[in-house]
Amino acid sequence: MSGSGLRPGRAHDREILRLAIPAFGALVAEPLFLLTDSVIVGHLPDPALGALGVAGSALSALVGLCVFLAYGTTAAVARRMGAGNLGKAMRQGIDGLWLAAGIGLAVAAACWPLAPFIVHVFGASGQLAALAVGYLRVSLLGTPSLLLVLAGTGVLRGLQDTRTPLAVSVGSFTLNGLLNVWFVLGLGWGVAGSAWGTVVAQTLAAAVYVVLVVRAARRHGVSLLPDPRGVRAAGTAGVALAVRTACLQIVLLVATSLATRMGETQIEAYTITARIWTFLAFALDAIAIAGQAITGRSLGSGDVAATRAATRRMVLWGVVCGALFGVAVLLARPLVPGLFGADTAVAAELPAALWPVALLQPVAGVVFVLDGVLIGAGDQRYLAWAGVWTTLAYLPVAALSGGLVALWIALGVWMAARLVTLVVRARGTAWMVTGG
Structure with missing residues (x-):
């Protein structure tokens, strides 16, 4: 499992699919x-x-x-x-x-x-x-x-x-x-x-x-x-993950609030694009869940090489799936207004707004996978601080957005900031703590 080549790759693929599907x-x-x-x-x-x-x-x-x-x-x-x-x-x-x-x-x-x-x-x-x-x-x-x-x-x-x-x-x-x-x-x-x-x-x-x-x-x-000590330890670890999740919630709530202020047409169009984003996020998050399970197990067994190999393979899966999802969104653009029953004004907003949604999918693939890998490694404290800094990077850009496309570009800045923080961490070794 820890080596390179076709067989280890296929073994990782089977395990990822077994957990992710x-x-x-x-x-x-x-x-x-x-x-x-x-x-x-x-x-x-x-x-x-x-x-x-x-x-x-x-x-x-x-x-x-x-x-x-x-x-x-x-x-x-x-x-x-x-x-x-x-x-x-x-x-x-x-x-x-x-x-x-x-x-x-x-x-x-x-x-x-x-x-x-x-x-x-x-x-x-x-x-x-x-x-x-x-x-x-x-x-x-x-x-x-x-x-x-x-x-x-x-x-x-x-x-x-x-x-x-x-x-x-x-x-x-x-x-x-x-x-x-x-x-x-x-x-x-x-x-x-x-x-x-x-x-x-x-x-x-x-x-x-x-x-x-x-x-x-x-x-x-x-x-x-x-076990009071075990419950307390689980709660302590949970605080960091709760901070990370709270940052995600803040970003989404701010986006919804800004879209609402733009007008009824914009909030309806944003709701449709957000639903598409959320559905695709479920598929990418499934790979992240596989990452949590595989990373925790391989680090627990002390196999750093297997952890690296599985991480590379899951990142590849994230990029490929994200690219396919992006192409699918672009191809489906003419069908989206009818699928969601959008009126003429809302339908006019959707084609342009779906471009950033599509282009961000490969980035989302890497972000979701590495987020899952670091959660599996127990690197919650880093994820909490990264969540705070990436949210701070997003807020001023979002405040300057003057339309739906600009709002999605602001969300793209947030995703890019997350990508940087996660890739920098994953390339290092501080998160690779082995043992039970």
């Missing part, structure tokens, strides 16, 4: 929760769909900040697995579940009374705000389950298993859709019924992960009680 399916299944909710709630009178959008935005921000429970756990478990100590790997997994449950309960308790304020921050008022508060408060009951799903996913990915998370995601997505139809349209519970359906589906998914991790822990004689 199921990971992509799971990543796509997650946003389908909200999409399914939107389709079903769309049958209700206004402002039900708007309330779902407001509450959904708040919940998406919450999930984004807590994604470190998946990423950090993946890296930690994979490293201990690579070191040949499955007992310590499962110890890390159990501590990750306890941390997720604790954060979930704390967030639910803190945000419940703040729900009206949170909804107001997103600009809701009157009946819209009342419905959004109801949806948000029901959804908060599922926060511990949602975070347990993130941590459980991280444990299995760290064990080099991305197929089980895919199966759980598909199962919970299907159940969510069926329950929402029943609760919202069948029982007439309104927008709150959509939240209840999602909470039930998330809770059952969390139960599946808990059972799987607990069984594995028992097989290796690992106590199910929390």
Whole structure:
């Protein structure tokens, strides 16, 4: 695996695909929760769909900040697995579940009374705000389950298993859709019924992960009680990843805010281009997830050469996939307005705005892969500081953007800054800490 040539390359390719393809399916299944909710709630009178959008935005921000429970756990478990100590790997997994449950309960308790304020921050008022508060408060009951799903996913990915998370995601997505139809349209519970359906589906998914991790822990004689030092260490590592993720959220929120100020036509066009970007990001992020698992395991086993070889191969995959996605975006430009039902004014904005989206795909491929590799290596502190500096590089350029194309160019500056910080780090050796 550590050598060069055709066979090692093909071996890396097989491993990357084995991990990345199921990971992509799971990543796509997650946003389908909200999409399914939107389709079903769309049958209700206004402002039900708007309330779902407001509450959904708040919940998406919450999930984004807590994604470190998946990423950090993946890296930690994979490293201990690579070191040949499955007992310590499962110890890390159990501590990750306890941390997720604790954060979930704390967030639910803190945000419940703040729900009206949170909804107001997103600009809701009157009946819209009342419905959004109801949806948000029901959804908060599922926060511990949602975070347990993130941590459980991280444990299995760290064990080099991305197929089980895919199966759980598909199962919970299907159940969510069926329950929402029943609760919202069948029982007439309104927008709150959509939240209840999602909470039930998330809770059952969390139960599946808990059972799987607990069984594995028992097989290796690992106590199910929390280890305070382990939970504290997981939380400390999570702070750096949370800072990194917060920087990503700030960039996207600023872009959305600036597009909104440009006018109704521009924000609608930006929303379409952002959706295309996000979907393609899922595919590239799947390679990054493979990078987390492979890097953690190979560094845990002390194989620096294999880590380098796998990283080069994954970067190649990122560049090739990014280039193909870019070409696909350019070829699809004439079809995009009709696909999204854009009116004449919005359709006129899209052809030019899709050029930077397309040209940035190869850059995104490298950025996503190296981000995953460094997360897998446990280099969270560097990623946090890099996130701060790249965000500071983006903000003044974004503030000067006077149109949709200029806004995407500003996002391109941000991606270029991320590329520089990640490539410089990856070319060095400070992140290649070996052992369990």
